[in-house]
Amino acid sequence: MFNIAIPTFVQILEFIGTFAFAISGIRLASAKRFDWFGAYVVGMATAVGGGTLRDIMLDVTPFWMTDSIYLICSGLALLWVILFSKFLVHLHNTFFIFDAIGLALFTVVGVQKTLDCGYPLWVAIIMGTFTGAAGGVIRDVFINEIPLIFRKEIYAMACVIGGIMFGICDLFELPRLITHILCGASVFLTRILAVKYHICLPTLSGEHDEEEKI
Amino acid sequence: MFNIAIPTFVQILEFIGTFAFAISGIRLASAKRFDWFGAYVVGMATAVGGGTLRDIMLDVTPFWMTDSIYLICSGLALLWVILFSKFLVHLHNTFFIFDAIGLALFTVVGVQKTLDCGYPLWVAIIMGTFTGAAGGVIRDVFINEIPLIFRKEIYAMACVIGGIMFGICDLFELPRLITHILCGASVFLTRILAVKYHICLPTLSGEHDEEEKI
Amino acid sequence: MFNIAIPTFVQILEFIGTFAFAISGIRLASAKRFDWFGAYVVGMATAVGGGTLRDIMLDVTPFWMTDSIYLICSGLALLWVILFSKFLVHLHNTFFIFDAIGLALFTVVGVQKTLDCGYPLWVAIIMGTFTGAAGGVIRDVFINEIPLIFRKEIYAMACVIGGIMFGICDLFELPRLITHILCGASVFLTRILAVKYHICLPTLSGEHDEEEKI
Numbered sequence: 001m002f003n004i005a006i007p008t009f010v011q012i013l014e015f016i017g018t019f020a021f022a023i024s025g026i027r028l029a030s031a032k033r034f035d036w037f038g039a040y041v042v043g044m045a046t047a048v049g050g051g052t053l054r055d056i057m058l059d060v061t062p063f064w065m066t067d068s069i070y071l072i073c074s075g076l077a078l079l080w081v082i083l084f085s086k087f088l089v090h091l092h093n094t095f096f097i098f099d100a101i102g103l104a105l106f107t108v109v110g111v112q113k114t115l116d117c118g119y120p121l122w123v124a125i126i127m128g129t130f131t132g133a134a135g136g137v138i139r140d141v142f143i144n145e146i147p148l149i150f151r152k153e154i155y156a157m158a159c160v161i162g163g164i165m166f167g168i169c170d171l172f173e174l175p176r177l178i179t180h181i182l183c184g185a186s187v188f189l190t191r192i193l194a195v196k197y198h199i200c201l202p203t204l205s206g207e208h209d210e211e212e213k214i
Numbered sequence: 215m216f217n218i219a220i221p222t223f224v225q226i227l228e229f230i231g232t233f234a235f236a237i238s239g240i241r242l243a244s245a246k247r248f249d250w251f252g253a254y255v256v257g258m259a260t261a262v263g264g265g266t267l268r269d270i271m272l273d274v275t276p277f278w279m280t281d282s283i284y285l286i287c288s289g290l291a292l293l294w295v296i297l298f299s300k301f302l303v304h305l306h307n308t309f310f311i312f313d314a315i316g317l318a319l320f321t322v323v324g325v326q327k328t329l330d331c332g333y334p335l336w337v338a339i340i341m342g343t344f345t346g347a348a349g350g351v352i353r354d355v356f357i358n359e360i361p362l363i364f365r366k367e368i369y370a371m372a373c374v375i376g377g378i379m380f381g382i383c384d385l386f387e388l389p390r391l392i393t394h395i396l397c398g399a400s401v402f403l404t405r406i407l408a409v410k411y412h413i414c415l416p417t418l419s420g421e422h423d424e425e426e427k428i
Numbered sequence: 429m430f431n432i433a434i435p436t437f438v439q440i441l442e443f444i445g446t447f448a449f450a451i452s453g454i455r456l457a458s459a460k461r462f463d464w465f466g467a468y469v470v471g472m473a474t475a476v477g478g479g480t481l482r483d484i485m486l487d488v489t490p491f492w493m494t495d496s497i498y499l500i501c502s503g504l505a506l507l508w509v510i511l512f513s514k515f516l517v518h519l520h521n522t523f524f525i526f527d528a529i530g531l532a533l534f535t536v537v538g539v540q541k542t543l544d545c546g547y548p549l550w551v552a553i554i555m556g557t558f559t560g561a562a563g564g565v566i567r568d569v570f571i572n573e574i575p576l577i578f579r580k581e582i583y584a585m586a587c588v589i590g591g592i593m594f595g596i597c598d599l600f601e602l603p604r605l606i607t608h609i610l611c612g613a614s615v616f617l618t619r620i621l622a623v624k625y626h627i628c629l630p631t632l633s634g635e636h637d638e639e640e641k642i
Binding site: 270271273333336337340351355358359360361363364365368370371414415416417418 | 454457458460461462463464465466467469470480484487489490493496499509510513569570571572
């Protein structure tokens with residue numbers, strides 16, 4: 001599925017991203033007292049859900065159905081949480097960095113794959129954002145919480161910014177590898193800075209009109 | 215995507231419908247204190263979610279991926295809510311009418327598109343109902359509420375009635391334009407009358423057996 | 429859609445399974461005071477939701493769009509609940525057996541269909557599990573509850589065990605019919621025994637870290 005320049009390095013990054021996403025799903029599931037199977041499903045859905053939605057809309061085979069590494073990676077994440085859950089708290093910052101790496105890489109993959117399918121940039125930006133952020137939304141629907149990315153520090157917007165950076169690089173006809181690095185770096189830095197400085201998007205002033213739902 | 219007789223008029227109606235659907239999603243998201251991005255996503259999902267599900271099941275490219283007008287329309291809806299949220303309450307009836315127009319038009323589009331793909335009428339009625347009503351279900355899942363259309367005044371049933379009207383018109387081999395108008399009018403009138411006279415479908419008598427879930 | 433040896437017997441089993449799944453959705457919807465339409469939609473989604481997701485991922489037409497029997501079956505389930513809801517409590521064990529039959533049969537169908545599409549066994553096991561268990565997840569999302577199958581007695585794991593049995597039978601090159609029966613029986617027995625002896629998967633020890641969501 002990759003048209004990225006250095007496959008092995010990217011594959012390592014992708015494994016780290018998948019692992020971090022799966023850990024995030026498994027930990028939240030465990031806080032809701034899911035059993036091992038439930039936790040695994042939520043972890044897997046967090047890791048591959050966004051890319052699956054993307055592939056369904058692009059009408060290609062969902063990527064995890066052609067390579068069992070994502071299944072195995074989610075399984076290792078479950079094993080990790082089962083064995084080391086006590087130490088996970090101390091690794092909070094590490095996982096935050098891993099998650100940001102995953103977000104960046106998934107965005108690059110999503111944008112590139114959509115462009116490869118012949119869609120214009122604006123579709124690719126949406127699909128990149130889907131790839132990076134939709135897994136977290138599916139996770140939150142499963143654990144019956146309001147999706148966090150709709151309310152907290154900039155998350156999905158980082159994917160959008162990365163997608164725009166991809167488009168700018170394309171305008172200047174930069175080599176693909178440079179484009180990928182700049183796109184990923186934009187996502188990663190936006191996310192890191194947003195959390196460090198608690199940068200949030202403005203909230204709409206509620207009208208207290210829940211009754212008025214149509 | 216349209217095989218409807220007067221493109222420009224229909225496009226105006228469709229824009230109004232998309233706008234009204236997006237407004238409904240954005241307002242509910244704002245009541246839950248979503249940020250701008252989250253509100254935009256919910257608005258967009260409300261407006262295009264039903265048609266996207268339909269297109270995925272029909273195995274065609276989701277309609278909003280071929281025309282950026284839906285993205286822009288949802289963006290304008292967000293801008294509108296940000297700028298004029300104080301005045302929205304007074305426009306409640308206007309938006310109710312707009313929403314009913316959207317419901318009617320989306321149903322016609324969904325039924326026609328499914329028939330064009332070669333499916334029988336009963337599939338087309340389901341797909342018309344999906345197109346009209348599923349966006350609201352996705353919206354309610356995102357904001358973590360029980361989907362309103364499953365409990366309140368007749369909403370999705372209006373789409374079903376419109377679809378049946380479409381079939382009756384087809385039986386009499388009426389011209390396509392007349393069929394579309396009668397189908398849309400059935401949906402619109404059913405919805406308006408249902409709200410005006412608080413017509414609800416019967417509720418099942420709960421067995422108080424939530425514990426008995428399998 | 430079936431490549432199973434004795435069509436008529438399987439069709440009867442499938443009707444029973446669909447009916448039982450739809451009843452489970454309709455009863456839970458009625459406990460939440462959904463109207464008839466909402467209950468029908470939840471029942472239908474419980475019955476066909478898993479297979480629909482499977483077919484979308486396999487990129488084939490969702491099975492219920494080619495045969496209206498599933499629609500009719502869900503309608504009969506609704507009628508049944510409306511007419512006989514008072515007696516349903518006494519039929520609790522009957523419906524539990526029916527549900528286990530549905531789970532077993534849907535798993536066999538899902539695994540076989542995925543293999544027919546040329547995917548390897550591990551994808552087929554996942555798709556069999558989807559077919560059997562995802563409908564219940566969609567049901568629980570609609571009624572705004574945490575999906576029960578992630579927390580209670582072994583349910584989806586029964587599908588996985590059935591899928592593995594399918595693979596073992598294939599290794600020994602058993603006739604298709606025997607493979608189907610052994611696969612289905614594994615699912616059925618696992619499910620029955622799990623509920624009879626309250627066999628649950630272990631739960632992850634929650635870290636009380638909901639605040640730490642990334």
